[in-house]
Structure formats: C-alpha cells, structure tokens
Amino acid sequence: MQSAVSSPAPGWLAVPDDADDLVPAVWPASAERGPDGELIIGGVSADALVRTYGTPLQVIDEGEVRRRASGIRAAFDTAAAANGTTARVYYAGKALLNTTIVRWVMEEGLNLDVCTGGELEVALAGGADAARLGFHGNNKSVAELERAVEVGVGTIVIDSEIEIERLAAIVARTGASQRVMLRVNSGVHAETHDFLATAHEDQKFGTALDSAPGLVARIREIEGLDFVGLHCHIGSQIFGVAGFRESAARVLDLHQELLAGGDIPELNLGGGFGIAYTRVDTPEPIENLAEGIVSAVAEGCAARGISIPALSFEPGRAIVGNAGITLYEVGTIKDVALENGSRRYVSVDGGMSDNARPALYGAEFSARLAARLGDADPVLVRVVGRHCESGDIVVDHEYLPGDVAPGDLLAVAATGAYCAPLSSNYNHVPRPPIVAVNGGESRVIVRGESLSDLLARDAGIER
Incomplete structure (x- = not known):
C-alpha cells in the first residue's frame, strides 16, 4: 500500500483501508x-x-431528499415546541430547483425559498402554493416584485432601502397587502469560505444592524406593507452552533428595540447547515443544531424579558446535497x-x-x-x-x-x-x-x- 508520508496528499486525507468503501455520512442511505x-x-x-x-x-x-426534508422539519418542530414557539422550514431552492423537487419538498411539509423571477416561476409551475413561498435576492427588479405581489408570495425579504420604495409604489398602485421581512447583517462571519459567508459587513446582502431601525420605521408607515420580522443568514456549510448563537443574540437586541414600534411575530435565522463531502467532515446532527439554535433564541428572549417569536429556517444543501x-x-x-x-x-x-x-x-x-x-x-x-x-x-x-x-x-x-x-x-x-x-x-x-x-x-x- 502506498505510504501517506511520501504522498502529496493533504494531511486530512489518510490512505483508506478500503478504496471501495462508501462512507455513510457522505453517500445516500440507500447506497x-x-x-x-x-x-x-x-x-x-x-x-x-x-x-x-x-x-x-x-x-x-428521491427517498434521501424526502427523508432529510421530513427529518429537518421534525427536528425544528420538536425544538420549537420544547421552547414554547413554532418553526417553519423553507427549502432553499437555489441549492437545486426543478418542478419535481418542488413537489417533493412541498409534500414533506416544507415551504420554499426563491431568489429570482425564474425560480419563482419554477416553484409555481411545480404547483407550489404562493403563500408558502419566501422571495429573497439583493437586486429584485420591479417586474419581479410586481409578479411576487401579483401571485401572492407569502413573504418578501427586503434587502435594501430601494426595495422598500419599489414595493411601496407597487402596493399603492395595486391596493395589495404584502408581508415583508428585512434582511440584516449581524456581523458574524461564519467559519467557511469567504464567498459562502454572508453576514459580515463588507458584502452585497442585507443591511447593517444600525440602519435597520430607520428602514423598519419606513416600512411600517407604508400602507399595504406588513412588517413581520427580521431575517439574518450567516453563511453556508456551517458545522457548529456557535455562529448561529452569536448571530441570534445580536439580532435579538435589534428585535427587542423594534418591539417599541409594534409587534414582531417572526424571526428568520436562515440556513447554511453543513454536510459531509469527505470522510473527515463531521457536521452536527440536525437534531442538535435545531435544539441548540432554538434554545439559544429562547434563552435570549427570556433574558430580555420578551416573548419568543415564531422561527423560520432555510436549509437547502442539507436536504439535497x-x-x-x-x-x-x-x-x-x-x-x-x-x-x-x-x-x-x-x-x-x-x-x-x-x-x-x-x-x-x-x-x-x-x-x-x-x-x-x-x-x-x-x-x-x-x-x-x-x-x-x-x-x-x-x-x-x-x-x-x-x-x-x-x-x-x-x-x-x-x-x-x-x-x-x-x-x-x-x-x-x-x-x-x-x-x-x-x-x-x-x-x-x-x-x-x-x-x-x-x-x-x-x-x-x-x-
């Protein structure tokens, strides 16, 4: 057998005893x-x-997708119920989207997150109930926002001040009522590749925490826009709970401040749960992640003397990867x-x-x-x-x-x-x-x- 010492292999990659083995964490359960x-x-x-x-x-x-989708939903339902709240799981369609995937995740009780007009149309073509859709994106066009409002998308996640004014014009013209969230950057940099870390300040997504109060005040004064909560996503391919806990604490400070202006029924903490690509990858079991994140929110709310909101999460890779x-x-x-x-x-x-x-x-x-x-x-x-x-x-x-x-x-x-x-x-x-x-x-x-x-x-x- 070839010696690992004389090999240019990276330190994490050992010579396997069996080069034909199928590592259970990496391959589908049916493999x-x-x-x-x-x-x-x-x-x-x-x-x-x-x-x-x-x-x-x-x-x-298909069986693996359904097993993981239902398992994640059950894990967050259990964790939420144990902490006196509810949880909603959105499948992050950007991971893999076609009409068949739409049907699978919807049948397993998940909602669906889209981030472009094209993804929205695939979701609708797959039979998704528009009320169970969330619409993301840092540069939603006027046409995309008009379409989302027209079909009754459940929640639009506002990413910038410009989007507030675009939506204000749309609801004023159409008389529609639209639920919205505001995406904020908690400043927590997930332990991942820089291109996959999405909550530090110097990047294109979301708004700074200190800018949020003014933006939320503007949303609240627009007839037809219903501000339902904050959204924060810290990155992708994250194995532990620590980053989520710290991010939740920072966002809860803002959440508490905004309660002075009205009720805030929801909080979306994004997704980014990691998976195993190699035999040395050790992602946290989803049950542990769910319990750790939800309990951190519950503890943070209790410490601040506020009610725990309904929680939402957006796994994608963890379902289909x-x-x-x-x-x-x-x-x-x-x-x-x-x-x-x-x-x-x-x-x-x-x-x-x-x-x-x-x-x-x-x-x-x-x-x-x-x-x-x-x-x-x-x-x-x-x-x-x-x-x-x-x-x-x-x-x-x-x-x-x-x-x-x-x-x-x-x-x-x-x-x-x-x-x-x-x-x-x-x-x-x-x-x-x-x-x-x-x-x-x-x-x-x-x-x-x-x-x-x-x-x-x-x-x-x-x-």
Whole structure:
C-alpha cells in the first residue's frame, strides 16, 4: 500500500483501508455495493443508469431528499415546541430547483425559498402554493416584485432601502397587502469560505444592524406593507452552533428595540447547515443544531424579558446535497511525478461545466469506482474534467484503486446541491440530464442537452 508520508496528499486525507468503501455520512442511505461490486443507489445500479442515460449523469435519490426534508422539519418542530414557539422550514431552492423537487419538498411539509423571477416561476409551475413561498435576492427588479405581489408570495425579504420604495409604489398602485421581512447583517462571519459567508459587513446582502431601525420605521408607515420580522443568514456549510448563537443574540437586541414600534411575530435565522463531502467532515446532527439554535433564541428572549417569536429556517444543501451523485466515464489517465511522490490524473467526460464548486470555492468531494471493485492498492488521484482550464478539477484529493482504467465508471458523491444550478456550457459541452431514483426505478426529471440544443441558440446558423 502506498505510504501517506511520501504522498502529496493533504494531511486530512489518510490512505483508506478500503478504496471501495462508501462512507455513510457522505453517500445516500440507500447506497450499497451489489453482488458484482457495482454501486447501487435507490435500488438502481450505476451500470444500468449509464446504459439507459449515458454519462455524465446527475442522479438524485428521491427517498434521501424526502427523508432529510421530513427529518429537518421534525427536528425544528420538536425544538420549537420544547421552547414554547413554532418553526417553519423553507427549502432553499437555489441549492437545486426543478418542478419535481418542488413537489417533493412541498409534500414533506416544507415551504420554499426563491431568489429570482425564474425560480419563482419554477416553484409555481411545480404547483407550489404562493403563500408558502419566501422571495429573497439583493437586486429584485420591479417586474419581479410586481409578479411576487401579483401571485401572492407569502413573504418578501427586503434587502435594501430601494426595495422598500419599489414595493411601496407597487402596493399603492395595486391596493395589495404584502408581508415583508428585512434582511440584516449581524456581523458574524461564519467559519467557511469567504464567498459562502454572508453576514459580515463588507458584502452585497442585507443591511447593517444600525440602519435597520430607520428602514423598519419606513416600512411600517407604508400602507399595504406588513412588517413581520427580521431575517439574518450567516453563511453556508456551517458545522457548529456557535455562529448561529452569536448571530441570534445580536439580532435579538435589534428585535427587542423594534418591539417599541409594534409587534414582531417572526424571526428568520436562515440556513447554511453543513454536510459531509469527505470522510473527515463531521457536521452536527440536525437534531442538535435545531435544539441548540432554538434554545439559544429562547434563552435570549427570556433574558430580555420578551416573548419568543415564531422561527423560520432555510436549509437547502442539507436536504439535497448528499442525495445526489454524478456518474462519469473515465477517459485518459496519466501519472505525474512530484518532489514528494506522485499523483495520478484521472480525466472524466464532465468537469467544471457540471460541477463548478471546486473551481469556485476549492470544494472537496469524494469519488468511488461505480461498476466494479478495485483489485489493486489505493493510489492518490486527482479527478479532472475535459475543459481547457487547469482549474477544471472535479475531486482534488482522493484515493482510488490503483487499477482504475479508461472506460471505468466513476461516481462522485454529494453533488446534489449547487452543481446543476451552477452548470454551464463552457467549451460547448451540453449539460447532463438529472435522473431521479427510488424503489428500484429511475426517471428523467430534467432533460439533458444535446449539441443540437446548443446550436439552436446560435443566431448565425441559417435555418
């Protein structure tokens, strides 16, 4: 077996005893190895999926999505009831949104958060009750706000002073009544990538805490706008409770101050709950997170002598992230000698066009052979894509069996969140289909693109 000491692998990545194992925290609960070593997800083998749909292929386990959605809702319901309040869970649609996902989360009792006009239309097309929608975004257009008011979106989260005036004009013209929240920045910087931390002061979302009283006063004087509470989201891929507790304390100070001007029935503390992408990731169990966050709010309210408001949360990745895998076919392989060892480059037939997260955030993923078991000792690999970028990395650091070869199927785990939404046609590569699996059956829920689809958008081609 290759020695970790002579390897350029990062310190957190140990040589595995079994390079074919499926770490339970990373893979869907339904993931298992079949009699011939093939990967099975939702009762369907990877080999069968590829024979039917080709590669690359994004697969989403319906049972896993539903299990996580209902589990998160139950955890916050339980924590809220134990602390004398109620909780509402919004699925953060930006993680992965299509009409099928909309139906799944709605059927599991969740509300839905959208942040563009396009996401709003997908939610409505999926049959979502507009009253169960929240509408985010730092630059909502007048047309988007008009549409949200028209269809009866439950809550619009105001992100700036300009949006207040845009909504004031809309409700004055239409006579509508619209529930709104104000997004504020608590100043708590989540322990995550800078691009994923969204509550520190120097970024585009929300308003400063000291600006909020004036903005809320303006909202309250507008007939047709119903101010129902504050919103704060501190970031994404957060493992612990500490950041949420500190942020809640700061927002509660503001909440208490604003109570002098009227009732504030709700408080939305966002989402950002982390998941396991690798075997060393240890996210807090959702039950612990829910209890820790809700009890912190309850304790803070008690200390201030105020009633605990109804609470809302917005998980996305925690619901769909580990429910997704992406299947690729291995193309070329090359070994690169380094000063402290060697690394094997394994090229696959997708890449940053279907998973931009490693290039954007340096995100780590896990990979496994998907159609067989390996027969050789583990070797350090970097799984890369087919695009003309040196940063086109799918899995930066991983150990695979040393007999990985061209033609093998490779599965990359935990690709259910932010991979499809961030996908592109870079190098004119068509985006892959999304296939749902459940109970031994599969079906396409988002059609893949063909080269003809890409050419159809080119206005320079004579028809």
